[in-house]
Amino acid sequence: MRIERWVEQVTLLPAVAAPPAAGCAATTICDIYRELDSHPDLRPGPRVDELFSRLVRLVISTPDEQAADILGDPVVRGLTPRLRELCARGEFELETFWADTIAAGEDPHAELARFPYLENYQLLCRMELDAVTKAVQRPIRSMAFAGSGPLPLSSLVLAQELGITIDNLDHNPGAVDTSRRLAARLRLDNLRVHAADVAAADLSRYDVVILAALVGSSPAEKAAVLRRISVSMSPGAVLLIRSARGLRTLLYPEVDPQAIDGFEVLDVIHPSGEVINSAILARVTGTAAVPGPRNGMEH
Secondary structure (H helix, E strand, C coil), rough: CCHHHHHHHHCCCCCCCCCCCCHHHHHHHHHHHHHHHHHHCCCHHHHHHHHHHHHHHHHHCCCHHHHHHHHHHHHHHHHHHHHHHHHHHHHHHHHHHHHHHHHHHEEEHHHHHHCHHHHHHHHHHHHHHHHHHHCCCCCCCCEEEECCCCCCCHHHHHHHHHHCCEEEEECCCHHHHHHHHHHCCCCCEEEEEECHHHHHHHCCCCCCEEECCCCCCCHHHHHHHHHHHHHCCCCCEEEEEEEHHHHHHHEEEEEEEEHCCCCEEEECCCCCCCCCEEEEEECCCCCCCCCCCCCCCCC
């Protein structure tokens, strides 16, 4: 869920009295898209922050019954894949900025405490953790977070809550280097960072795997990743997939619970309000895991 940088700041944003009509919302989305697409870069700054905040306010204030009409607009439908790509780029830039700021700080823990959405991460992760612990029904001993990015705050919160070490997997070398520096400066021995493609990683050792919302940018890519994960994880292990619904799918691709092969779907959580990501909880079926290659699993 890592648009949370903008998404979960709802308490910091002006209240929205009522969602705009579908036609007005579609026009607003197109205007924001055009400006983001033409912006020279998406690093944090007054204008970039304002554009993403406007988009997030619109997304979280629009009821699902209106979202279908907006998403059905031909122009909105055509720009959605590119808009998701822009949001992912902006998210990466924001994470990198804060990870570098924290790591470079004289007191990195104080810099981390300044991160404006830390409390939102805590709320999101506790919501997910409640669902996971009910599904596992025993102490969680091992967890992997796939697609952890440059600023692995979800893993930081989860590791603290569970009192375990979490393996963070990301295929982007820049994200891996940045998050390793961050973990070292914060002396977070309970966060290990691996350069790895989750679709090619051995996940058989983990009780729980969390799949970030931006792993797989389309339904086809998501399906391919999930098929590989289903044979790499051990039977009985639990996978939490971050998804989206309604107008939130402008930011993240939706995962259809009925299209997840190799898993028994246990629960689907659609939070309201400031939390943007849905969560799909699934248990691996089958009789034996097929370990994947260990390429990139060194740290």
